[in-house]
Amino acid sequence: MTGHSTKNQALDPDILDCLLEVMDPEVGLSVVDLGLVYRAVRGDDGIEVALTLTTRACPLGEMIVEDARERLSRRFQDVPQVTVSLVWSPPWNPDRITDRGLELLGHCPREKA
Numbered sequence: 405m406t407g408h409s410t411k412n413q414a415l416d417p418d419i420l421d422c423l424l425e426v427m428d429p430e431v432g433l434s435v436v437d438l439g440l441v442y443r444a445v446r447g448d449d450g451i452e453v454a455l456t457l458t459t460r461a462c463p464l465g466e467m468i469v470e471d472a473r474e475r476l477s478r479r480f481q482d483v484p485q486v487t488v489s490l491v492w493s494p495p496w497n498p499d500r501i502t503d504r505g506l507e508l509l510g511h512c513p514r515e516k517a
Contacts, residue, residue, distance in 0.1 A: 419444035419451060422479045426472045428457075429464060433508055435472065439500025442491060450485030451476055456496045465490055 423441055424434045435441055435455055443454035453472060457465050473488045480486065503513035 414443045414445055415441065416444050416446050419446060419453065419476065419480075422475055423453070423455075423472055425475055426468060428462075428468065430462070431458065433501075433505050435468065437502050437505030437508060438496075439502060439505070440496060442494075446480070446483065450483045450487065451480055453486075453488045454491045455488065456491050458496055460492065 420436050420441065423444065424436050426435045427433065428435060428438055428440070431438060438458065440455045440457065441453065442456060443452065445452050453476065455469070455472065457468070462468075469488050469490055473486055476486045476488070501509070506513050
C-alpha cells in the first residue's frame with residue numbers, strides 16, 4: 405500500500421461510518437473517533453483501509469484489524485476485496501482524536517481556528 409495519506413480525501417465517509425463500530429477495547433472508543441484510520445478508500449478493485457494503533461505494544465492489534473475487515477466485508481458485500489492494513493507511519497498521537505472522541509472521553513472539543 406502506498407501513500408498513507410492523512411488527508412480527508414483519503415477517508416471515504418461510508419467506510420468511516422462502518423468503522424465507527426470497530427472499537428479499541430482498551431480506550432472504549434471507535435478507531436474513527438481515536439483518529440486511528442489513516443486511509444479508507446473504495447475503488448474498482450475493492451476497499452483499502454490503513455489504520456494504526458495508539459501504541460505498538462497493543463496486544464489487540466490483529467483483533468481490531470480483523471473486526472474492521474469483517475464489518476466492512478458484511479456492509480460492502482458488492483466489493484471484490486477488502487484490505488485492512490496496520491501501519492505505523494506517521495505515529496499516532498492524541499491530537500488525532502476527533503472532536504466527537506474528545507467529547508466521549510469527557511473533554512471539551514477543540515476550538516475552531
